[in-house]
Amino acid sequence: MMKKIRKMLKRQEGFTLVELMVAVVILGILAGIGVQQYGRIQRQAQIAAHNANVRIITNAANMYIMMNNKKPESIEDLASQFSQDVPKPPQGLFPEVKDYTLNVTENNDGIWQITVTPGIMSE
Known part of the structure; x- marks a missing residue:
């Protein structure tokens, strides 16, 4: 009897349906967690970029006031203070x-x- 079972197990190739389903469920759970983390990290990066832009514009306005002794009328007046285009x-x-x-x-x-405006955001 044991010899027959061993022979059958040796001939068995591949995975059972249950094993495949368990693997698919585990992969689905891991993918769901990964997507959530990606979205959270992407939002944090956008907030950090926005806050940096606000600080850059504020510093450029301060420099403009100190150099010209008057206030800038718009962000475009600050264009000379930026090394690139005005931040968006x-x-x-x-x-x-x-x-x-x-x-x-x-x-x-x-x-x-x-x-x-819009101003500094917290995460």
Whole structure:
């Protein structure tokens, strides 16, 4: 009897349907986790890029004010402060926003308030 079972097991090639189903389920779970992590990491990268853009625009506005003794009227006035083009919001983070907007005001004490919209985001 044992010899017959051993012979049958030796002739068996491939995997059973149950083994294949278990493998497919495990792969599906791993793929689902991977997709979730990818989406989260992608959003974090977009937020980091956006926050860097806001800081770059704010610093460029500060430099413009110090060099010209007046406020910039728009972000395009700051173009000479950038080594490349004026930064744009990351695609997908703000679907309704195409460009950053800049608002610079001076209070009674002579202190400049620089606001970039959309502003800094937290993760």
